[in-house]
Amino acid sequence: xxxxxxxxxxxxxxxxxxxxxxxxxxxxxxxxxxxxxxxxxxxxxxxxxxxxxxxxxxxxxxxxxxxxxxxxxxxxxxxxxxxxxxxxxxxxxxxxxxxxxxxxxxxxxxxxxxxxxxxxxxxxxxxxxxxxxxxxxxxxxxxxxxxxxxxxxxxxxxxxxxxxxxxxxxxxxxxxxxxxxxxxxxxxxxxxxxxxxxxxxxxxxxxxxxxxxxxxxxxxxxxxxxxxxxxxxxxxxxxxxxxxxxxxxxxxxxxxxxxxxxxxxxxxxxxxxxxxxxxxxxxxxxxxxxxxxxxxxxxxxx
Amino acid sequence: xxxxxxxxxxxxxxxxxxxxxxxxxxxxxxxxxxxxxxxxxxxxxxxxxxxxxxxxxxxxxxxxxxxxxxxxxxxxxxxxxxxxxxxxxxxxxxxxxxxxxxxxxxxxxxxxxxxxxxxxxxxxxxxxxxxxxxxxxxxxxxxxxxxxxxxxxxxxxxxxxxxxxxxxxxxxxxxxxxxxxxxxxxxxxxxxxxxxxxxxxxxxxxxxxxxxxxxxxxxxxxxxxxxxxxxxxxxxxxxxxxxxxxxxxxxxxxxxxxxxxxxxxxxxxxxxxxxxxxxxxxxxxxxxxxxxxxxxxxxxxx
Numbered sequence: 382x383x384x385x386x387x388x389x390x391x392x393x394x395x396x397x398x399x400x401x402x403x404x405x406x407x408x409x410x411x412x413x414x415x416x417x418x419x420x421x422x423x424x425x426x427x428x429x430x431x432x433x434x435x436x437x438x439x440x441x442x443x444x445x446x447x448x449x450x451x452x453x454x455x456x457x458x459x460x461x462x463x464x465x466x467x468x469x470x471x472x473x474x475x476x477x478x479x480x481x482x483x484x485x486x487x488x489x490x491x492x493x494x495x496x497x498x499x500x501x502x503x504x505x506x507x508x509x510x511x512x513x514x515x516x517x518x519x520x521x522x523x524x525x526x527x528x529x530x531x532x533x534x535x536x537x538x539x540x541x542x543x544x545x546x547x548x549x550x551x552x553x554x555x556x557x558x559x560x561x562x563x564x565x566x567x568x569x570x571x572x573x574x575x576x577x578x579x580x581x582x583x584x585x586x587x588x589x590x591x592x593x594x595x596x597x598x599x600x601x602x603x604x605x606x607x608x609x610x611x612x613x614x615x616x617x618x619x620x621x622x623x624x625x626x627x628x629x630x631x632x633x634x635x636x637x638x639x640x641x642x643x644x645x646x647x648x649x650x651x652x653x654x655x656x657x658x659x660x661x662x663x664x665x666x667x668x669x670x671x672x673x674x675x676x677x678x679x680x681x682x683x
Numbered sequence: 684x685x686x687x688x689x690x691x692x693x694x695x696x697x698x699x700x701x702x703x704x705x706x707x708x709x710x711x712x713x714x715x716x717x718x719x720x721x722x723x724x725x726x727x728x729x730x731x732x733x734x735x736x737x738x739x740x741x742x743x744x745x746x747x748x749x750x751x752x753x754x755x756x757x758x759x760x761x762x763x764x765x766x767x768x769x770x771x772x773x774x775x776x777x778x779x780x781x782x783x784x785x786x787x788x789x790x791x792x793x794x795x796x797x798x799x800x801x802x803x804x805x806x807x808x809x810x811x812x813x814x815x816x817x818x819x820x821x822x823x824x825x826x827x828x829x830x831x832x833x834x835x836x837x838x839x840x841x842x843x844x845x846x847x848x849x850x851x852x853x854x855x856x857x858x859x860x861x862x863x864x865x866x867x868x869x870x871x872x873x874x875x876x877x878x879x880x881x882x883x884x885x886x887x888x889x890x891x892x893x894x895x896x897x898x899x900x901x902x903x904x905x906x907x908x909x910x911x912x913x914x915x916x917x918x919x920x921x922x923x924x925x926x927x928x929x930x931x932x933x934x935x936x937x938x939x940x941x942x943x944x945x946x947x948x949x950x951x952x953x954x955x956x957x958x959x960x961x962x963x964x965x966x967x968x969x970x971x972x973x974x975x976x977x978x979x980x981x982x983x984x985x
Contacts, residue, residue, distance in 0.1 A: 403720065407911070408829050409755040409895060410724035410818065415717035418705065421800070422712035423815060425769035427807045453711040467727035467769070467813040498723065501813075505729045511769040511803075511813035513725060516712065527710050593711060609709070 387476055388502055391483050398496045401462060401517075411498035413463055416517030420524065422453035428471075428508040436552040439474075441572040443482035446510035447489050449596065451576035452649040456594040458525045458585025459516035461495040461578055466512055469505025482510070493578055529590040530610035530654035536678030537589075537660075539580055539650045539667060542599060543631070543638065544570035544624030546645020550634055557633040563626035570624060574649040579670040581651055587666035589653040598646035606654065607683065614654070616678040618643055654680050689778055690804055693785050700798045703764060703819075713800035715765055718819030722826065724755035730773070730810040738854040741780040742787035743874040748812035749788045751898065753795055753878035754951040758896040760827045760887025761818035763880055765800040766792055768814050771807025784812070795880055831892040832912035832956035838980030839891075839962075841882055841952045841969060844901060845933070845940065846872035846926030848947020852936055859935040865928035872926060876951040881972040883953055889968035891955040900948035908956065909985065916956070918980040920945055956982050 392406050404412035426446045428434060437445070447464060454461050466486065470479055479502075490497050495514065518524050548571030551557065551564060559567075577594075584592060591610055593602045599616060607614040618639045631638035651672075655663055660676065667674045694708050706714035728748045730736060739747070749766055756763050768788065772781055781804075792799050797816065820826050850873030853859065853866060861869075879896075886894060893912055895904045901918060909916040920941045933940035953974075957965055962978065969976045 403823050404826075404828060409758040410722045410761070410816075412759070412820075412823060412826060413721045413723065415719060415721045415819075417717060419715045419717045419721060419817065420712045421715065421765065421767055421815075421817065423767040423769050423801055423803050423813075425771060425803045425805050425813060427771055427805055429808065430806045456711040457714070459712070463723065465723055465725040465815050467725050469727060469729055469811060499725055501725050501727050503727050503729055504732045505809070505811065506731065507808045509771060509807065509811065511725075511727060513723075513767050513815035514712075515721065515723065515817065517717075518714075521705050521714060524706075524714060526706060 384502055387479060390480060394483055395487055395497050396491065398491055398494050402496050402498055405498050413498065416519060418518050418521050420454055420457045420459035420516040420518060421513065422450055423513040424450040425509060425511040437572060439478040439482040440485035442510060443485040444489050444573050446512050447486045448574045448576050448649065450512040450514040451493055451578060452594040454514050454516035455576050455578045455581030456592050456651060458523060458581050459518045461493045462515045462517045463496050463498040464490055464512055464514045466497060466500040468502045469509040470502065471505055471507050474508055493576065523585060525585045525589055525592040527591055527593050527606050527609040530606055530612050530680050531590060532612055532680055532682045534590060534654045534680040535657050535676050536614060536616060536654050536680065537663065537674045537676050538599065538652045539577060539672040539674060541622045541624040542648050542650060543627035543642025543645060545574060545647035546641050547627045547630035550630055555630065555634055557630050559626055559629055567626050571647065574647060576649060577651055577672060580667055580672040583666040583670040584651060584653055584663060587663045588659045589655045589663060592651055592653040595648045595650045595652050596646055598644040599652055600643045602652050612683040613681040614678060615681065620675065620677040622675040686804055689781060692782060696785055697789055697799045698793065700793055700796050704798050704800055707800050713765065715800065718821060720820050720823050722756055722759045722761035722818040722820060723815065724752055725815040726752040727811060727813040739874060741784035744812060745784035745787040746791050746875050748814050749791050750876045750878045750951065752814040752816040753880060754896040756816050756818035757878050757880045757883030758894050758953060760825060760883050761820045763795045763797040764817045764819045765798050766814055766816045768799060768802040770804045771811040772804065773807055773809050776810055795878065825887060827887045827891055827894040829893055829895050829908050829911035832908055832914050832982050833892060834914055834982055834984045836892060836956045836982040837959050837978050838916055838918060838956050838982060839965065839976045839978050840901065840954045841879060841974040841976060843924045843926040844950050844952060845929035845944025845947060847876060847949035848943050849929045849932035852932055857936055859932050861928055861931055869928050873949065876949060878951060879953055879974060882969055882974040885968040885972040886953060886955055886965060889965045890961045891957045891965060894953055894955040897950045897952045897954050898948055900946040901954060902945045904954050914985040915983040916980060917983065922977065922979040924977040
């Protein structure tokens with residue numbers, strides 16, 4: 382099978398979602414009806430750096446690469462639009478594996494109302510997936526940046542933390558006595574993170590002042606918010622919402638569960654700041670979008 | 684130097700060009716004032732597949748990766764907008780080499796009125812550069828697709844062909860007796876292709892019916908136009924406009940110069956079809972944009 386035949390086989394599996402795409406894959410470029418402002422992020426994942434093929438299936442890799450890029454769009458409060466995918470395929474990574482990878486991306490794209498509108502396929506010494514996602518908003522005012530946090534505000538986070546880090550420890554062979562359901566959920570959390578697009582939009586509408594997705598770990602990501610906003614952010618580690626099973630896994634690894642949850646990253650929850658009087662409104666908006674909010678910190682002068 | 688420090692050093696070297704970028708590099712995503720339609724293409728170049736570091740400097744690699752992606756925007760007749768760059772850096776490819784690569788991209792971006800608005804940097808087993816370029820147009824009608832060629836039309840190409848392929852043969856060590864200026868120009872043609880953004884827009888305005896950039900070689904690229912348009916395209920190889928020096932290089936390699944020019948690719952000229960009565964207008968528009976047109980084929984029923 383030539384590269385061109387593989388590209389055609391991939392194109393056959395991709396669907397257009399929504400009504401933005403005017404001219405899709407197969408020309409020099411894709412053409413899309415734009416919103417007022419474009420919100421664009423690029424992410425690359427490389428075998429041996431971000432994942433191992435011994436613990437991640439091709440589908441896991443495809444899902445996770447797209448999820449990470451979509452998560453950046455969620456953290457801006459934008460709507461997902463189109464994804465553009467560069468695939469580097471090593472010798473021995475067969476055509477069926479490439480299709481499995483693409484199918485998982487297409488499945489997540491469809492659920493996210495995003496279209497994989499273009500791509501490039503090349504040989505490479507190790508598997509890599511580069512994903513650029515374009516999102517859209519009706520105006521810049523609808524979006525939330527990292528830089529809007531103000532002293533006196535409170536810090537919140539969606540969902541639970543540490544699950545992805547604990548899942549990775551399990552995948553790397555750590556022996557822990559866990560209920561099967563908890564073990565599977567932790568591993569799935571690591572392999573198949575979900576971008577919180579609906580929650581990101583809901584939080585932006587409900588008036589959060591600054592937002593970031595938790596990809597590097599809440600300790601580092603809170604630092605990014607603080608630096609860009611020119612404030613100090615204090616996060617109370619004791620109040621970190623832990624994914625079930627994280628305590629047991631951390632203990633088996635000889636680590637503090639809250640330190641693991643704060644530093645392991647890859648949870649793709651949303652970390653944000655807001656005026657204290659907005660708390661009720663924000664909790665309600667997040668709940669509507671399927672996410673629970675924990676208030677776990679304060680913003681002070683930087 | 685950590686990855687974060689390198690990213691900061693890169694960010695310091697990037698400038699915003701034009702007035703589209705509302706919120707640049709350094710947040711979860713870049714925010715850009717959109718045109719009516721977005722025109723987006725992705726390209727990846729990998730060491731050992733698309734280039735060798737023994738014959739291409741980091742600056743050559745950066746330039747060429749961005750040029751190839753911008754060339755796709757040119758072939759649509761769109762205006763260049765923003766570039767998003769994923770860099771995979773192997774051990775031993777130092778920080779200064781990365782900066783040299785980025786500087787060459789920034790130099791080309793500036794000249795192309797494009798902004799490098801976001802990126803990702805990761806370790807990788809071999810150097811790779813993935814570039815997504817977003818271009819813009821005021822309406823879909825301003826653009827030219829691969830699929831508009833009609834029987835009875837003529838086929839034109841900008842500039843000269845074969846230069847990039849001949850340059851690669853020289854870089855790979857072929858011994859040819861050539862004037863120094865010709866040798867340098869051929870090698871430069873291979874290492875530093877220029878995306879024909881102004882010519883692409885001028886040709887689109889002047890009424891070409893289908894267009895593609897010559898990246899795979901005119902033989903293959905004419906086939907893409909024919910297939911997407913549902914027509915047959917005949918290219919008269921004898922009329923291929925050859926870059927000076929291609930004849931001598933092809934002869935030294937024991938190849939037919941026109942076969943080399945038609946198949947080697949990477950020239951990034953624009954190949955297009957048009958109604959015969961538009962020829963004068965198209966030649967004038969191309970000349971205004973700094974390109975010469977050669978008419979070298981016909982469109983017939985497919």
